[in-house]
Amino acid sequence: MHEDPASILLEHLKLVNGAELHGCKIKYSDSNKGFGIFSANDVSDGVLLVVPLDLAITPMRVLQDPLLGPECRAMFEEAELLLGGMEDNIRYLDMLPTTFGNPLWFTDDELLELKGTTWYRAMELQKKSLVSLYDDKLKALVKKLLTLDRDLERVNSLFWTRALNIPLPYSYVFPKIQEDSASDAKNSVVSTNICKEELVNGRDESGCQVEGVDIQVSKVTSTPKQNETVWVEGLVPGIDFCNHDIKAAATWEVDETGLITGVPNSLYLLSAGQPLQIDAEIFISYGSKGNEELFGSKSFSVFVQELLYLHGFVLDDNPDDYLMVHYPVEAIQNVPFADSIAQLLEAQKGETRCLLPRSLLDHGFFAVGNSNTEGGEKCKLDHVCSYSWSGQCKMPSYSSRLVFPETFLTALRTIAMKEDELFQVSLLLEELVQSREGRQPSDSEVQAAVWETCGDSGALQILVDLLNMSCSGQTNSIARHKSAS
Numbered sequence: 001m002h003e004d005p006a007s008i009l010l011e012h013l014k015l016v017n018g019a020e021l022h023g024c025k026i027k028y029s030d031s032n033k034g035f036g037i038f039s040a041n042d043v044s045d046g047v048l049l050v051v052p053l054d055l056a057i058t059p060m061r062v063l064q065d066p067l068l069g070p071e072c073r074a075m076f077e078e079a080e081l082l083l084g085g086m087e088d089n090i091r092y093l094d095m096l097p098t099t100f101g102n103p104l105w106f107t108d109d110e111l112l113e114l115k116g117t118t119w120y121r122a123m124e125l126q127k128k129s130l131v132s133l134y135d136d137k138l139k140a141l142v143k144k145l146l147t148l149d150r151d152l153e154r155v156n157s158l159f160w161t162r163a164l165n166i167p168l169p170y171s172y173v174f175p176k177i178q179e180d181s182a183s184d185a186k187n188s189v190v191s192t193n194i195c196k197e198e199l200v201n202g203r204d205e206s207g208c209q210v211e212g213v214d215i216q217v218s219k220v221t222s223t224p225k226q227n228e229t230v231w232v233e234g235l236v237p238g239i240d241f242c243n244h245d246i247k248a249a250a251t252w253e254v255d256e257t258g259l260i261t262g263v264p265n266s267l268y269l270l271s272a273g274q275p276l277q278i279d280a281e282i283f284i285s286y287g288s289k290g291n292e293e294l295f296g297s298k299s300f301s302v303f304v305q306e307l308l309y310l311h312g313f314v315l316d317d318n319p320d321d322y323l324m325v326h327y328p329v330e331a332i333q334n335v336p337f338a339d340s341i342a343q344l345l346e347a348q349k350g351e352t353r354c355l356l357p358r359s360l361l362d363h364g365f366f367a368v369g370n371s372n373t374e375g376g377e378k379c380k381l382d383h384v385c386s387y388s389w390s391g392q393c394k395m396p397s398y399s400s401r402l403v404f405p406e407t408f409l410t411a412l413r414t415i416a417m418k419e420d421e422l423f424q425v426s427l428l429l430e431e432l433v434q435s436r437e438g439r440q441p442s443d444s445e446v447q448a449a450v451w452e453t454c455g456d457s458g459a460l461q462i463l464v465d466l467l468n469m470s471c472s473g474q475t476n477s478i479a480r481h482k483s484a485s
């Protein structure tokens with residue numbers, strides 16, 4: 001393409017846009033990471049790179065573009081997100097990767113390995129969503145701008161692998177002079193609100209969808225005030241060449257006044273404190289992200305962004321890795337007495353999946369010592385709620401140390417039930433109902449009857465099978481493949 005892409009980019013950033021490289025350079029890192037930012041010389045104030053915010057490609061910037069603005073504004077009014085490329089930035093966009101490691105770019109063989117997993121479904125949804133976004137909203141505009149095959153996928157991947165969520169000063173987003181023209185955009189273009197939710201259904205009750213599958217521009221219900229910060233997602237050329245590491249040596253910040261960098265309204269890369277070795281790569285942190293795709297849900301109360309799905313790479317020994325252990329709901333239809341099992345599951349509010357920090361499983365099924373992790377605490381609390389049906393059955397000593405949440409074990413116990421156990425549980429429950437004139441058992445009473453009848457052995461056996469599948473499973477093999485390539 002170009003003889004020396006890094007120096008052409010630098011020239012572009014410096015000459016055309018006024019970026020300042022103080023103590024760093026952009027250089028090819030390796031075939032995995034592509035380009036990266038490297039330390040070039042000592043800087044006393046720790047400021048390594050300064051990029052004027054005007055250079056950032058944000059929704060606001062697209063709206064202000066004379067060529068694209070009017071058409072894009074119409075789309076924003078319909079609350080759709082768009083990444084546009086302004087004339088000035090065409091050169092910069094040309095320098096960016098043309099292929100990615102995220103699932104949109106998996107080969108057919110890699111995809112085949114994923115078939116049947118939630119990953120596969122996520123990917124299908126994402127592709128479908130991109131196609132309908134294109135057909136419904138972008139076709140006309142894209143024809144003007146994008147000419148190459150797979151450009152839309154590239155634009156999508158470029159944005160989501162490189163965008164920063166930037167805390168911009170209100171005065172910068174809505175400068176006085178443009179107050180009027182910005183006011184109508186103000187309520188529709190402020191932050192892109194993305195969350196990922198249950199994939200099994202594709203959409204949860206709140207209407208959220210998987211990241212990259214459905215990108216929503218959240219309407220701001222209250223207008224931001226003069227002294228408030230407005231979070232805007234955007235590409236910041238230069239800073240977006242920083243690769244990720246959990247031990248990041250640098251962070252980035254906004255300098256509104258110019259007191260730190262000499263450039264008002266700029267974004268700068270700041271050394272995190274320790275001296276940087278000359279020629280060492282300078283990493284930032286993309287946040288606490290696990291390797292694999294995860295689906296947060298209300299019940300897990302977490303929304304985790306993962307590296308492979310979003311950024312197309314994985315880290316060895318990633319301390320932020322979570323593991324989703326999931327008994328596929330479809331498989332319940334194949335267990336004997338599926339209808340009764342399904343009824344019992346509902347009656348106990350059993351969960352057929354759970355999300356655990358991977359490190360929690362370092363010592364097998366049991367937490368070590370007084371685990372302070374969220375998962376450990378949660379499972380302890382859950383177990384305290386368990387009790388014996390007859391008062392004669394003692395909770396096994398391991399119960400409080402199991403790392404799995406009780407709602408999940410409840411589901412597995414139920415799924416593992418055999419015919420005689422089902423019969424025994426229904427006898428216990430019938431007795432209970434009769435003894436109190438027809439009042440139906442509560443969920444914890446059903447749980448107790450199931451636990452007392454079946455114990456944990458069936459549930460633990462299913463767990464072993466699920467974990468074996470998960471560890472030797474399809475997503476992992478893809479992750480390993482990506483890590484090795």
Ligand SMILES: C[S@@+](CC[C@H](N)C(=O)[O-])C[C@H]1O[C@@H](n2cnc3c(N)ncnc32)[C@H](O)[C@@H]1O
Pocket residue numbers: 032033034035036096097101161162240241242243244245310311312313314
């Ligand atoms: C913000 S860009 C960083 C610049 C990029 N390396 C380039 O050549 O343009 C993010 C992308 O860099 C790559 N990347 C970042 N950190 C990485 C890491 N620790 N290991 C492998 N690839 C990484 C991934 O492809 C990711 O999607």
